[in-house]
Amino acid sequence: MTIAEKARLAMFFGRLAVKERLAPRLHVRPLVAELFLTDNCNLRCTSCGCWTANTKGELSTGEWRDVLRQLVALRIHKVNFTGGEPLLRPDAIGLMAYARSAGVRHLHLNSNGIRLTPAVLEEVIAAGVRSFNVSVDGPTALVHDRIRGRLGAFATTTEHLRHLIAERDRHRLKVRMNFTVMRDNVDSLPAIAALAQELDVTLYLNLVTDRTFLFRTDAVTDQTAVDRGRLDAALAELERMARRDRRRLPRYSDLRYLRGHFSDLVQRDLPCAESQLKLMIHSQGQVGGCWAHDPTATVRARTLAEIVDAPEYREEHARLFRKECVGCGSNYSLNLRWRPGTYLADLQWRAGRRSLAV
Numbered sequence: 001m002t003i004a005e006k007a008r009l010a011m012f013f014g015r016l017a018v019k020e021r022l023a024p025r026l027h028v029r030p031l032v033a034e035l036f037l038t039d040n041c042n043l044r045c046t047s048c049g050c051w052t053a054n055t056k057g058e059l060s061t062g063e064w065r066d067v068l069r070q071l072v073a074l075r076i077h078k079v080n081f082t083g084g085e086p087l088l089r090p091d092a093i094g095l096m097a098y099a100r101s102a103g104v105r106h107l108h109l110n111s112n113g114i115r116l117t118p119a120v121l122e123e124v125i126a127a128g129v130r131s132f133n134v135s136v137d138g139p140t141a142l143v144h145d146r147i148r149g150r151l152g153a154f155a156t157t158t159e160h161l162r163h164l165i166a167e168r169d170r171h172r173l174k175v176r177m178n179f180t181v182m183r184d185n186v187d188s189l190p191a192i193a194a195l196a197q198e199l200d201v202t203l204y205l206n207l208v209t210d211r212t213f214l215f216r217t218d219a220v221t222d223q224t225a226v227d228r229g230r231l232d233a234a235l236a237e238l239e240r241m242a243r244r245d246r247r248r249l250p251r252y253s254d255l256r257y258l259r260g261h262f263s264d265l266v267q268r269d270l271p272c273a274e275s276q277l278k279l280m281i282h283s284q285g286q287v288g289g290c291w292a293h294d295p296t297a298t299v300r301a302r303t304l305a306e307i308v309d310a311p312e313y314r315e316e317h318a319r320l321f322r323k324e325c326v327g328c329g330s331n332y333s334l335n336l337r338w339r340p341g342t343y344l345a346d347l348q349w350r351a352g353r354r355s356l357a358v
């Protein structure tokens with residue numbers, strides 16, 4: 001990140017601090033765009049509804065290119081490609097390259113890793129992507145394949161992830177392994193932490209929710225029923241591991257939030273920076289809202305600048321920031337990152353004065 005970009009990010013969080021304490025209606029423009037290139041998928045995860053229908057009428061290559069040009073005009077600093085499985089779209093890598101040539105400085109890809117073969121990875125890197133999240137929902141094939149609905153998924157994804165990690169230094173890539181904590185894998189928390197340390201990759205613990213668009217199915221609701229005793233036991237073991245070796249593991253404040261998620265989905269004392277940072281653009285062009293609040297505008301009817309500057313958008317975003325929302329836990333780690341108290345809590349934990357076993 002350049003000094004100018006760091007300054008912009010600091011300004012963004014500074015404005016959020018003003019919004020929180022002094023000016024609740026202050027407009028904070030998004031810095032990151034989340035593009036759901038497609039809602040379709042090649043896996044059948046029990047935690048997700050993407051694969052249950054075949055979404056039609058998704059934005060065409062030309063429409064996505066237009067969106068990307070508009071994002072550059074809005075001074076969006078980073079574009080995340082996601083889905084569904086973004087690599088299913090034949091034009092996905094072309095769109096990444098187009099984004100870079102149009103002037104988007106930072107590109108990120110979320111993927112289940114199945115199509116991220118060494119050859120595809122080379123193209124994705126050549127297109128300018130330098131940051132990756134690869135989802136691994138279990139430390140073994142038994143756990144991962146059961147959740148992801150496809151035999152052999154673990155072997156393919158971890159093979160591609162290992163290759164991605166091997167390429168990390170050469171291309172200065174940022175790589176995270178995303179594990180979504182849910183009923184069927186909560187016991188695997190210590191083992192996934194051990195796998196992250198073995199692979200030498202940062203572990204991000206995503207939190208299952210059935211509130212977010214794409215995830216509103218009965219099977220997902222079942223996965224949100226995480227047993228408190230099993231969660232506490234798994235976290236206690238993870239905490240013991242982290243006290244021995246914190247490398248690549250989530251910090252104490254993240255784990256504390258995770259522990260609270262399954263009893264209080266909203267955690268309203270922590271404002272939602274995520275809803276302010278990101279502009280979500282859905283596969284059929286809907287824009288706005290946040291992860292769990294549906295958009296009402298579409299790029300097929302209005303420009304992005306018109307949507308973002310409209311009073312409805314500003315009012316909704318003021319409410320979402322205050323968490324007058326259904327709650328979802330999406331990107332809770334970002335919400336914690338700009339709270340100075342969380343760093344103090346981490347230091348106290350390291351000194352042995354705090355523990356997850358409250």
Ligand SMILES: C[S@@+](CC[C@H](N)C(=O)[O-])C[C@H]1O[C@@H](n2cnc3c(N)ncnc32)[C@H](O)[C@@H]1O
Nearest residue numbers: 047048083084085111112135178180208209215
């Ligand atoms: C919807 S996927 C899209 C990208 C890609 N298909 C993948 O699986 O990584 C983005 C992230 O959402 C996570 N996820 C799936 N179901 C979820 C749920 N019910 N609640 C929260 N996150 C979920 C996935 O594990 C993945 O890390």
Ligand code: SF4
Nearest residue numbers: 041043045048084112
């Ligand atoms: S979580 Fe990702 S891989 Fe799984 S069904 Fe949803 S979009 Fe597909």
Ligand code: SF4
Nearest residue numbers: 272290292325327328
């Ligand atoms: S926590 Fe609330 S405001 Fe933030 S993304 Fe989730 S539903 Fe939206």
